[in-house]
Amino acid sequence: xxxxxxxxxxxxxxxxxxxxxxxxxxxxxxxxxxxxxxxxxxxxxxxxxxxxxxxxxxxxxxxxxxxxxxxxxxxxxxxxxxxxxxxxxxxxxxxxxxxxxxxxxxxxxxxxxxxxxxxxxxxxxxxxxxxxxxxxxxxxxxxxxxxxxxxxxxxxxxxxxxxxxxxxxxxxxxxxxxxxxxxxxxxxxxxxxxxxxxxxxxxxxxxxxxxxxxxxxxxxxxxxxxxxxxxxxxxxxxxxxxxxxxxxxxxxxxxxxxxxxxxxxxxxxxxxxxxxxxxxxxxxxxxxxxxx
Numbered sequence: 001x002x003x004x005x006x007x008x009x010x011x012x013x014x015x016x017x018x019x020x021x022x023x024x025x026x027x028x029x030x031x032x033x034x035x036x037x038x039x040x041x042x043x044x045x046x047x048x049x050x051x052x053x054x055x056x057x058x059x060x061x062x063x064x065x066x067x068x069x070x071x072x073x074x075x076x077x078x079x080x081x082x083x084x085x086x087x088x089x090x091x092x093x094x095x096x097x098x099x100x101x102x103x104x105x106x107x108x109x110x111x112x113x114x115x116x117x118x119x120x121x122x123x124x125x126x127x128x129x130x131x132x133x134x135x136x137x138x139x140x141x142x143x144x145x146x147x148x149x150x151x152x153x154x155x156x157x158x159x160x161x162x163x164x165x166x167x168x169x170x171x172x173x174x175x176x177x178x179x180x181x182x183x184x185x186x187x188x189x190x191x192x193x194x195x196x197x198x199x200x201x202x203x204x205x206x207x208x209x210x211x212x213x214x215x216x217x218x219x220x221x222x223x224x225x226x227x228x229x230x231x232x233x234x235x236x237x238x239x240x241x242x243x244x245x246x247x248x249x250x251x252x253x254x255x256x257x258x259x260x261x262x263x264x265x266x267x268x269x270x271x272x273x274x275x276x277x278x279x280x281x282x283x284x285x286x287x288x289x290x291x292x
Contacts, residue, residue: 021147025151043099062078093237101225115129160231214273221273242261
């Protein structure tokens with residue numbers, strides 16, 4: 001019941017959004033079916049790849065990858081962490097979650113980097129994108145599940161779609177920030193030599209902005225992983241389902257083990273992408289030296 005002294009009429013924003021979702025479902029159902037089939041097929045295929053080899057073999061592969069990119073500390077952590085996941089009998093849920101995160105992050109990167117580049121090179125695009133990103137970052141993550149379920153029903157697809165929307169903003173923002181932060185003298189030097197704008201972008205701006213872009217990808221992956229538990233609420237499976245069952249049954253052991261497995265995945269992915277970012281920092285220094 002609204003107070004009697006309130007005279008402003010109610011604005012039915014929620015009803016308008018509901019009408020938009022209904023219209024999209026009625027008129028673009030074929031598109032959502034195609035997207036759902038593509039996403040589900042990709043996630044299922046990656047899950048089959050991750051769960052096909054024995055757990056110890058794949059753990060060794062992850063450890064070697066961590067050793068090569070970051071050093072022996074991350075390699076040792078990966079060996080122990082993924083071994084712990086296997087010993088807790090959570091290997092398959094962990095690989096399900098990893099597949100969901102990787103597919104979501106890949107889709108978000110494919111969308112966010114071109115959008116961030118467009119926003120960096122065009123002020124009109126930047127002004128148009130900024131409030132949308134603000135809305136996406138501040139909207140509670142659970143809200144994304146409602147239209148996702150409406151469009152794609154229950155399963156892994158709404159989890160991926162909600163994860164992509166939730167994780168997109170930092171990739172766009174940090175890509176734009178990195179491109180805009182490139183030294184103007186470097187760009188002017190390229191223009192003075194008659195370099196086309198496309199080559200200036202690919203040979204100067206993107207390499208020099210790569211540390212910022214990699215930081216955006218890192219944040220994007222972390223946000224994707226944070227949606228694992230929420231995605232479990234819509235039937236995405238994986239570790240989110242383990243944590244959700246632990247909450248529903250008030251099973252402290254199951255909930256803690258599922259959460260611990262999420263932590264291992266988070267640290268592994270965070271340190272791995274950070275190591276890639278450090279390597280691009282070296283490339284940035286080499287690019288500056290070459291350009292000068």
